[in-house]
Amino acid sequence: MRILLIEDDTLIGDGTKAGLTKLGFNVDWFTDGKTGYSALNTAPYDAVVLDLSLPEMDGLNILAQWRKNGADIPVLILTARNALEQRVEGLSSGADDYLCKPFALTEVSARLQALIRRRYGQFQPQLSHGEVTLDPAAHTVTVRGETLAMKPRELSLLELLMRNPGRVLTRTQLEEKLYSWDDEVSSNTVEVHIHHLRKKLGSDFIRTVHGVGYILAPTK
Structure with missing residues (x-):
């Protein structure tokens, strides 16, 4: 499954891409909001891992614009913003799931698998x-x-x-x-x-x- 990763922290982005690749995902990683926003139209992605604090274009603005344009791709927000109000804002803006940093890659993988299953209408894990x-x-x-x-x-x-x-x-x-x-x-x-x-x-x-x-x- 092909994943779009938008994360400006090079250490986190590099580790997330490498870890998800080892877990069987095909990952394209972008480090700024504007490029990441446009990237959704360049390949048939199955899900997005989206940071919120991004240069050029904030993650919530990216998500809101995608949803306004009719993009129904599953989006997992991955961010250091762990306040309840911010989590609610992310979900209200159209996110499908939310994880706070620091995180375990195995949990990111499991949540992506669940989002992809729902997108394909396949609710069994196998x-x-x-x-x-x-x-x-x-x-x-x-x-x-x-x-x-x-x-x-x-x-x-x-x-x-x-x-x-x-x-x-x-x-x-x-x-x-x-x-x-x-x-x-x-x-x-x-x-x-x-x-x-x-x-x-x-x-x-x-x-x-x-x-x-x-x-x-x-x-x-």
């Missing part, structure tokens, strides 16, 4: 398709109860497909979700990951829609 079960929080995939070894990109790609059952995802859509602006992506990267997933899950688990993209095969 994803299932046929005999395959994926636990995004635990980063595990099981088939008939047997755990399979998965590389991080393979697991992320599988999660994208399982969150969109019945929907064809193009290679471009998959690349935009799997990779940040800092990543270099070769022309056949997605195809390689699809090939590896088919070897592990069965050749018919993921179907190719020629000229369009990929979709999970219907369950029997």
Whole structure:
């Protein structure tokens, strides 16, 4: 899942990006409000981690403008402003959740997972398709109860497909979700990951829609 992080503290921002990346998220990090505000329109983000005290444009102004423009992306406010009135103001401005600094990255991850589940209308913590079960929080995939070894990109790609059952995802859509602006992506990267997933899950688990993209095969 691709996350937009807007945080001007370089120590916190660097640690948050690195930690969330290790936990399976794809993170783009911006350090000023105006750039972060505009970044929402540059990639298909699944959620935002937003600081409030930002240069150029305050976090609450960013959030209020997004909501005014109809952006429905989940937003987790992450800030040192811990007064009750400020938390209420953030939630009233359209935030979906709120964490005060200092924070644990595992809690940030868990809250983001919950926000993303709600956005996709999937309220169970695990994803299932046929005999395959994926636990995004635990980063595990099981088939008939047997755990399979998965590389991080393979697991992320599988999660994208399982969150969109019945929907064809193009290679471009998959690349935009799997990779940040800092990543270099070769022309056949997605195809390689699809090939590896088919070897592990069965050749018919993921179907190719020629000229369009990929979709999970219907369950029997």
